[in-house]
Amino acid sequence: MSDFTSAAGDPEGNVVSQEPYHHGKEEATNVLDEDEYQQPPSGVQELFFIMVLCSSQFFVQGAFGYILLPLHIVARTFGQDPDQPSTVMAWHVAGYSLTVGTFILIAGKLGDRYGSRSALLLGWIWFGVWSVIGGCSAWTKSAAFFDTARAFQGIGPAFILPNAIAIVGRTYPPGKKKTVIFSMFALAAPLGCSVAGAIGSAFAQYVWWPWTMWTFALGCFIVAVTGYFVIPKEIHKSKQKSFDWLGSVLGVTALLLLNISWNQAPIDRWSTPYVYILLILGFVFVALFVFQERRAEIPLLDMSIFNRHVAAVLVTTGLGWSSFGVWFYYLFQFIQRFRGVSPLDSAAQFAPGAISGIVAAIATPYLMWTMPTGWLMAIACFAFLAGAILQATAPVHQSYWFNTFWSFVVMAWGMDISFPASATILSNTVRVEHQGVSASLVNTVINYSIAIGLGIAGTVEAQVNPAGNRTLQGYRAALYTSVGLAGLGFGVAVVYATC
Incomplete structure (x- = not known):
């Protein structure tokens, strides 16, 4: 069995013993003995320090929610008809997730190389600037300009997440405090999406939706200034003089080509030459990237951190979050299009999910201390699966309090178990100087999987509803795609837990 026993600790969360995996106790002990951890701030400053770091998930997921919930109102600004297939509007969401997932690995490595504090603060400033530009795109009436601004906006979170x-x-060695902080990261995700979704919906319905992005930008600048004062300067910076720029270019190109082809295919169809050519080129660049990383003296992605445990965790996390992205997008399309729910009421309906996510985030550290990670990831994937099934089978005229309510409640457990579990496993597996790459891998998988999942589901929807006159059937097919992705993740997790 793939067992993982969390560190035993004293009431302050300091490590007494640590055994990440049964096969790696000696190696993990050596890592702990040799690593030197950053001294955290003391007193009130540590509280603000943790708040600044955890606010990264709040803002990053918030930027996903404040566009998705009032998506139909945003789309009208650019002359898009909400009655068109939802694939037409998918880029407003997928473009953001695309660049978050694509640039995270490089951003984490740059943080390891030049300092995570500097990379984090730069990310907050970039996030704020492109939030301002994204709001200004309303005056252009150009969907392409808005999608481009959203894509550039996503580069900010790519620097924020892994470096936070x-x-x-x-700063914190493996132990209770570190596990709790990672759970607070997870807690901030549904809370940020819910709060930002409600604020964005209120602005969209009663004022003007760009004000959401401008207000959001102000928040980014405030966090950046606060972080400058409360985050200590680092003692850990890579002593390596070179950086794998070739690997970076190859990796980014591969991820961009693959994602663009998958998300453009539902709009222009796979039979269009440029779509499948981009897909083929994407796989070619993946092969070139792997070749470069194997021969590079200082690779962008150190293959030595991979083992079957890490691979299984990343695969189950990716499948679960791709299922979540599809479910989240099409659920709101479904309730707004066929149940006539307004964006603000949609945010209210999502609120129980945020509350459930908070409970899940609080419970996760205790689950991690008492349960092997294989079964913990299986529970997370089962939550993704159950939540997707509930919404995929929900009748149009059914009361919210039946399938949809419970879908929100259950799905939150998948989110808030899988993220802290996977982040803690990888963080405890690698040395201190590789924490940026460790964090990058988890966040790359999560955000890139969301974008790819939308492309896969969009392709399914387009096949079921090619003429645009079978919208409900198209939404159902997309939601069943979410079920399939989560089911596959659950199967992998069970195999991982039992082998």
Whole structure:
């Protein structure tokens, strides 16, 4: 069995013993003995330090929610008809997730190389600037300009997420405090999406939706300034003089080509030459990237961190979160299009999910201390699966309090178990100087899987509803795609747990 026993600790969360995997006790002990951890701030400053770091998930998921919930109102600004197939509007969401997932690995490595604190603060400033530009795109009436701004906006979170997690990894040794902080990261995700979704919906319905992005930008700048004062300067910076720029270019190109082809296919169809050519080129660049990483003296992605445990965790996390992305997008399309629910009421319906996510995040550290990670990931994937099934089978005229309510409640457990579990496993597996890459892998998988999942589901929807006159059937097919992805993840997790 793939067992993982969390560190025993004193009431302050300091490590007494640590055994990440049964096969790696000696190696993990050596890592702990040799690593030097950053000294955290003391007193009130540590509270603000943790708040700044955990706010990364709040803002990153918030930027996903404040566009998705009022998506139909945003689309009208650019002359898009909400009655068109939802694939037409998918880029407003997928473009953001695309760049978050694509640039995270490079951003984490740059943080390891030049300092995670500097990379984090730069990410917050970039996030704020492109939030301002994204709001201004309303005056252009151009969907392409808006999608481009959303894509550039996503580069900010790509720097924020891995470097915030890396700072935690370099500051706190494996133990209860570190596990709790990672759970607070997970807690912030549904809370941020819910709160930002409600604010965005209120602005969209009663004021003007760009004000959401401008208000959001102000919040980014405030966090950046606060972080400058409360995040200590680092003692850990890579002593390596070179950086794998070739691997970076190959990796980014591969991820962009694959994602663009998958998300453009539902709009222009796979039979269009440029779509499948981009897909083929994407796989070619993946092969070139792997070749480069194997020969590079200092690779962007150190293959030595991979083992069957890490691979299984990343696969189950990716499948679960791709299922979540599809479910989240099509659920709101379904309730707004066929139940006539307004964006603000949609945010209210999502609120129980946020509350459930908070409960799940609080419970997760205790589950991690008492349960092997294989079964913990299986529970997370089962939550993704159950939540997807509930919404995929929900009748149009059914009361919210039956399938949809419970779908929100259950799905939150998948989110808030899988993220802290996978982040903790990888963080405890690698050395202090590689925390940026560790954090990057988890966040790359999560955000890139969301974008790819939308492309896969969009392709299914387009096949079922090619003429645009079978919208409900198209939504159902997309939601059943979410079921399939989660079911596959659950199967992998069970195999991982039992082998």
